[in-house]
Amino acid sequence: MNRSKGRGWAAFGRVSLVLVCVLAAPLNAASTDAAGFLVPVTVAALLCGAALLVPRLRWPVAPLLVTVATAWWGWPLLPLMVLALFSLAVDLRARAAVGCAVAALGANLFSYSSTSLWTSQSYASTVLLPTLAVVVGLWLGNRRRLLEALAADVEHLRTESKLREEAARAEERSRIAVEMHDVLAHRLSLIALHTGVLTTRSDALPAPVADRLGLLRATSVEALADLRDVLGALHHPDGARTGSELSPVMREVRELVDEARTAGQQVELFFHGLPEQAPTTHRLAVYRLVQEALTNARKHAHGAQVTVRVDYRAPATLVEVGNTPGAPRTDTPGSGYGLVGLRERVSALGGQLTAGPAGAGAWRLAARIPHPVAIEKNGSST
Structure with missing residues (x-):
């Protein structure tokens, strides 16, 4: 439950960041001196934001779309580019993130000068923000995978411990069955022995008593055989038992x-x-x-x-x-x-x-x- 709640908060945070970056794009375009940038930048921002939010388009459509849009329209779409690079780094796609950053920054050298990423005012942010997004994303991605690996190890240890406890209980039950086999076999053998001795003197006993003794002896022998058939397999395969394992x-x-x-x-x-x-x-x-x-x-x-x-x-x-x-x-x-x-x-x-x-x-x-x-x-x- 805590894990699903954490995923819900992560999805909410992602949607919020994308919406902020999409809303920032037309505002940045409106602040430029060039005319006619507001509508195309807004459309490009909406398309990039939708691609970043749709799970099936996050790779490779969203990074490619954001790279092309940033290379063409420049710094108004830089926040979306930073977010795309961060997502790639979190997914441990470091090479793809670096490739997209280099392609966008390199191609933007030949784009509109009014929204260029390489002006003296935006030069520092052009280099720092993508680099910071990749570094932080890689750290978070590795940390997330480490936590997942630790959680899997804990679950494995919990399962292993449960299996060991069940095995210990089963072993103890088998030991009890073996010990009771020894005890019951000993007592049934005594019953069969004594009734056998009495049946040899059946001439001196009343006929009903002699018949009951014969029946008792036969029943005890059959019970002993059944007991050995059912529980005898629980003994050691070689039938040898050390002194510490005697009953x-x-x-x-x-x-x-x-x-x-x-x-x-x-x-x-x-x-x-x-x-x-x-x-x-x-x-x-x-x-x-x-x-x-x-x-x-x-x-x-x-x-x-x-x-x-x-x-x-x-x-x-x-x-x-x-x-x-x-x-x-x-x-x-x-x-x-x-x-x-x-x-x-x-x-x-x-x-x-x-x-x-x-x-x-x-x-x-x-x-x-x-x-x-x-x-x-x-x-x-x-």
Whole structure:
């Protein structure tokens, strides 16, 4: 909207300048001693003004028409010539502007002496005004293109940043799907295993129970196969996963903190409740939150004291990680979108995540993930 408004003001200013120059031409002609110049100069000024205002005639008709009229009628049309040269320079047509100026000034040497551009009274303005118009026009044209290039770069960076955030969210969703695949596959495998063991002893069970166990085992095996078909493609193509990418169900926050302490990081951990009191999805989110917070502390606050607080108790899982001021490190670059993925993960669970400065160079990350209604009632995950 601001850009269109600016263009409107520019068009209004151009029309105003052309009208002023057109009105000045007959006034300049009337001030000369020669008779019979008023009508042809007025007609020439109107034609030149119309050509300058019509977008389709601005190049090359308008510059050629103004050049010929100025070469023939001289200084009464000089303001229109200056305006035409300025327009050419703004459009970065420097050679055309210089050519038109040289042609008009040179041809005017053989025109009427009463309106000549080369009299002692108008000699200075004849040279100065066209030169000034070309120089100022080139400067404004280059400045306008620089601003357009900067605006395009800003828009490109804004689009790139948006795409990166979307990619980070998609990556976090894929990671959640992979982790849930691991969790559900493990539990379905246990169901299939135990029901398989029970079906081997079907002789000692009532027939309806044995039939239901067989059905349960077959259904769990089919569900496991369907789950692997749908989500298995989200794993790494080679199927290899490093130790840092193992499922957080197998690695709790205590192990993560112990690794950070071994690496020289000062971490203080406070636990409330047991991990089993929270859903598996909450435990996955807690692990990722603490992992990202410790990583950011190592990057941006080297040597700082880090405090980790985790509360698994109902009605909500709470995570808070804060660090004191420290020295930033330049040897550990990052994508800068870790918090985007964490916010996506916490939002998917119906929680809230806040992260930001905590005063005097400190940093604080806090998340609250409410338990499902069943969790609140039972006090533990099923």
